[in-house]
Amino acid sequence: MKILKIIIIFIIIFSSQNIKAEEKNLQNKITKNLRCLICQGQSVYDSDSEFAISLKLVVQNKINQGFSEKEIYNFLTDKYGEWILYEPKFNKNTYILWFLPLLIFLFGGAIVFKKFIKFK
Amino acid sequence: MLSSSIGYYSLIFGLCVSIVIIFLSIRNFKISNNLDKKILIFSFVQFALVLVSFLGLISAFVFSDFSNETVFNNSHTTKPLFYKITGTWGNHEGSLLLWLLVLTLFIFIFLLKSKNQPNKYRILTVIFQQIIIFGFFTFLIKTSNPFNYLFPINEEGLGLNPILQDPALAIHPPILYLGYVGSSIIFSSVLAATTLNNINIYWAKHIKVWVLTSWVFLTLGILLGSIWAYYELGWGGFWFWDPVENVSLMPWLALTTLFHCLLVLEKRPIFKSWVIILSISTFTLSMCGTFLVRSGILNSVHTFANDPERGLFILSFLFVLVFISIFIFFIFHKNDENYSSPIFLLSKETSLVINNWFMMYFLSVILIGTVYPIFLDVISSQKISVGPPFYHKLLIPFLIPFLIFMAIGPRLKWIKSELKGKSNLILLLIISLFLSFFIIRNFDPNYLLNSILIGSAFYLFFITIQDFFIKKKRLSQNVAHFGFSLLILSILFNNILSKEIITNLRVGESYKNKDLEIVFNDLIKEDKKNYVSFTGNFSITDKSFKSLLKPELRVYNQPNIITSEADIKITLYRDNFITINSVKNEDYFNVRYLVKPFMLWIWISVLLIVLGGLTSLLKKND
């Protein structure tokens, strides 16, 4: 058991240092969250269509101009609509989308604990 | 020509046999307690007819009979023989015929294998199954006949989409269908058992074999699809939370939940209603997936020929089945569960209930994420996309407690177990959590979630390893759970430690950064049977790795499509993945080089999970 614990500690520390070392590229992060309008099932990051290639450039330019991630999303939804974002914005259209699963979770929990399990 | 007409008429006869069987079974059900031998014979005849029809279609493909519309649309004379054959189910019509083939095969096997079950139950299952079969026959013949005749006859076909010309994808649909169709047996059987009030311990043992079989095939099918997406779509990802992938994951989650629930029902007569609901939803979700994919209501990476008329048919059929099951459930199901023996907090039952609770949550996230855009569009004409970030945000935090319960659960005993001796477990948990907090304090909070997740995955990993050394443990369960922890760990490390370089290179140029160099040596053009190949020659040097990679661009002639074939160097620790793409109007290539650590372990761990299922299945048959 003790050996196991030491291994756990070792590996977790080891791995988290690697995490720290790996700086994620902001451009990749943003383009992965953008849906390509040409090949509509792919992200801009994955796509090699003309539109996606240009959009990657635009995102890079905006980052260089000092735009924040959020400002870039706003700029693009302004041009192309919310459809372009893979992560739907949190607004009155998407309350149900974000909350319904959580409600189901709570509701399920209530049933589980009320109906089945007896604390003894 | 001839094979097409034979195929077509076999289908018509098959449909008639369906009616005969339903008629026979209803009479048999009313007058006698024994199963009429004729039902068995006719079931076999039906299977044989569909098989003949299927072979007819295969031969039309093999001999490139372009008087057949399906062959004309999806084949070409220059295509290799292997892909001519697999092209049979690479299209909508053929894949439905395959689906039908498996349906008829499974009901026949069911009849053979269920001899020790009550006959009334067997007959009723046949009736429900034949209703499904009848629906599929009508669907096939009416909206997607694979044997449509074309006149004048064309000299050459249109060809099969090159990205489908791939060995993994050739066997992916049949295996996935075995999983989907297996769930139809569960569906029919649960309806029959509910009607006869026959949901009990014996039924649970009997149906568990079918649940496991479908589960094994479905898992393998999903795995093959992922592997294919990984090397063929050329983006280095293996799961995109694309609607088509989601619809295969939903029945998988339902099946997994159902299986765990049956483990309880095998021991104690509780959770009956829940088992019924799960069994019904497994098949309903499979059908729902077929509907979402085939109707073209969603759009996805994986393009299929879409047709609203087909969509309407599947939709109506799906809801007929849903309503039939709802009514059967409400009319016949009597809740006679004995609540006098409660479930104690520390028991295997509890852990299985919690498993169910989380699985249903995961299922609901995926279901809602997949269909929500349709609802929003219809109700308010707003168009949105729901993609990976949504699923990650809602699923990953819940995966943490799930993994911990998964580690502890199997250690508990049935009915009631004591806390003593479990202190080790709790100690290990506290250590994992403590470590996580340590990490939060010292490292970037962005990686907080990842760190805790890794912590809990390791927890499960070590617990399951430890379990291998404890005697009298269920080996199958342990293997599967171990595989799952390995899967989560590999995916996490794969995500976190992946490196990618995207650059534009001409022949002879090279890319260099502080720890790696990519040299584009040359480009070789070759004429192949049905495409022209351009193979790039890259040498890659980094700290620990020196190698030659040869990604390829294929320009197919029929249809005229360019595909990019990745070259992947696979080792135990990591995959080195490279693809090239041509850029319009430019003489350079877009080069994408990825280092994907532990990629192989993702596949291995899924295979371990399948192995767990298989061991359990084999043990049952002893």
Added chain:
Amino acid sequence: MTNKKTLIVITSFFTFIFLIFFKGLNNSNTYKPSKSQNDTIPKFSAYSFYEKKIINSENIFNEKKFYLLNIWSSWCLPCRDEHPLIMSLKENKKLEIIGLNYKDKNKNAKKFIDDLGNPYSRILLDNDGTKAIEWGAYGVPETFLIFDNKIIKKYIGPLNPESVLEIKNYIK
């Protein structure tokens, strides 16, 4: 009694889902962005096609008249198809046609104009496609009708005789 109620609730729930799916079947599954909410034309600067000078967009759309911005490229076949229609709008004095040459090779673009005629009073260059994105375009061809620095109408894909008629009605 409660059993019956649940049955009714569940049945109506599934009927609702059925109806949504049924209606959804008739909607198109490919997405086309509608005209953006903010329809003021973007500010940008680009090289001009012939003089190779940087021009600011403020100096292009500054007059009180209609402008038609057409994004085109010599490699795009639909552009070739719609070109005669754009030529037919050239004579209209109330309309100024601006071309935005999208990801093209200068040689090919010149040949395209020489072969098919030049309807544009000015052609701007968009070598990397970023200008088109400022306009909210995602392919070629796309055409924008502009008045008073506002986008009045946006055409995705090639113009056809009906859309030309529509444009003529606007500028009447």
